Amino acid sequence: MADEVPPWAARIRDERRSRQWSQRDMAKRLMEVATEETRRSLPLRESIVRNIGNWEAGKHEPKDPYRVLYARAFEIAEDRLFNDSYKRSRKTPEEILARVLPEGDPKALLTIGTGRRIGMGDVTDLSARVHGLRLADDVLAGGDLIGPAFRELDTAVQLYRETVHSEEVGRSLLVSIGEFAQIAGWVASDAGRHEQAAQAYRLGISATREAGDAALESYLLGSLAYQVTNTGDPGEGAELARATLEAVERHPSPGVRALAWDRLAWAHTRVGEAQAAIRALGEASTAFTVGSQDDDPAYVYWMNTGELQIMEARVYTELGRPLRAVPLLVDVLGRYNATHTRELALYLSWLAVALADGGEPEEAVRATWRMLNLSGEVVSDRLAQRSHVILEHLQPYRDLPEVRELLTHHPMPPNSK
Incomplete structure (x- = not known):
């Protein structure tokens, strides 16, 4: 697949990855190379991290002083770093x-x-x-x-x-x-x-x-891509997700192909490539309808239209389109197997975030209480991380009695903003 970001965006992203820096590392480096006067005018590191994600996705180009700081951090001339002649090596x-x-x-x-x-x-x-x-x-x-x-x-x-x-x-x-x-x-x-x-x-x-076994190799690569996307460098997760897809693009199993597209959709989302993510969601839906599920190996028994809807909703939530996510999540959760406690709680967490982002904090609190009650005895790092995310998204509404009560019983971790 072609990289759709501008050359300068691909360049600053690839230069960062080649040094094995995370986006947080990059923000730290930009602050370190700034003069004392410039550093005083910079926002908090978390804001710079968000900007880095947007710059690398090509959403907008860094302005001064960030262009100069990038050049210093990479030790590359500014005009060379931000010109239009860069071609990525796959x-x-x-x-x-x-x-x-x-x-x-x-x-x-x-x-x-x-x-x-x-x-x-x-x-x-x-x-x-x-x-x-x-x-x-x-x-x-x-x-x-x-x-x-x-x-x-x-x-x-x-x-x-x-x-x-x-x-x-x-x-x-x-x-x-x-x-x-x-x-x-x-x-x-x-x-x-x-x-x-x-x-x-x-x-x-x-x-x-x-x-x-190309299909099983793809499944393993996809699992790894998902982990790297969520806990490491989303750009590297996207590269692995592309490799996952290439391994099974013509495989007869609709579940295997749809899952590979889903992994790629999520990686594009985390990188900030909205159009590519939505296109991959469409490809996943199409892949699931082409072929016979009799060709699916046993390990994709869990793939179904509901799981595709869940991923679609997660993508829309992450991309800041909660009003498109909420109906999808409500539909799936209304018929989800209640014995699958961890997944049910995880999907409720996405509903809570989408409701909070969509300006429905009271409904978000109700979904959060249900999610927390379900996950109380579940030893899952994924659930713990999602709990923190929900509380962050509810912070703007902390003056509401419902939100205040929730935050009293479940305060933000000490290292959170």
Whole structure:
């Protein structure tokens, strides 16, 4: 896909990423290179971070003194940095993975050893166990599942390493390792263990490449892209999401293709590329209607039109269009499976934010109370982060009695604004 941002926006974004600076790091650098007099006139760092996101998305061009500060921070002449001749060099998925994943060769874990001979029956047992973990993840949070998930992953790796098996069985074992790695990584990410999640994803990507399973590799790449988009550099998440899509663009599974487009839509949203995000949402919806769900692998059993609506609503909320998000969320939440407590609470958090941003603070408070009551016993880092986001969006209404009561019972964390 072509990069739609102006050359200068791509340049300042790529220069930042090449130095492995987050947008917060970039704001810090801009403040550090400013003169004392200029620094006194700069806004708070959080405001600069928001500006950086807008500049890198090409929404508007930095003005003085920021052009000069950028040139100093990058040690590049201002006229060269902001000219129109810059052309991006596209990185391969391997180069992106090398940047965002820990060092080490996961294939070392997959060396075949010697021992008892196993057959496809053993692999079938593994498939049943990994699907059981997925179903458990529907009703339990990462903090509850992280131990069992990684024990199952370790068991699958040991089975591959310490047994004798045919080439066909070996390939199926590698696929099982990939599936266990995906759910283990997802669980670890939900528990806030992002480094551990990245290690699991990396192992799974290596195993699925060895097995030649492009769809499962895409699923793992997409899971990693989602984590990087949310907790790291959204631009790198977008690069991984593009790699995810390229791996399965012609795959027969509508669920696999739709999910890849959804991951890309969310990454575009977090980068601030609104038109690209909305176009990707449309592609996800189209992909889900083309082909037969009989071609969907078991691991995308949860993909349905409701999940597509949820992502659409999240994108609109993040892009500042809450009035488009609220009806979608109300529709889905009205028929959502109440036993899926974490997801229900997460989606209620998006409804609360959309209502607050749409000027309906009383309704936002009602959704927030429901979300907090549901999530009280759920050990999920994702839910904890979303709780903080809701409270931030309710701050402008803190003089209302309903909001004041909520904030009294659930105050903002000390390190929040």
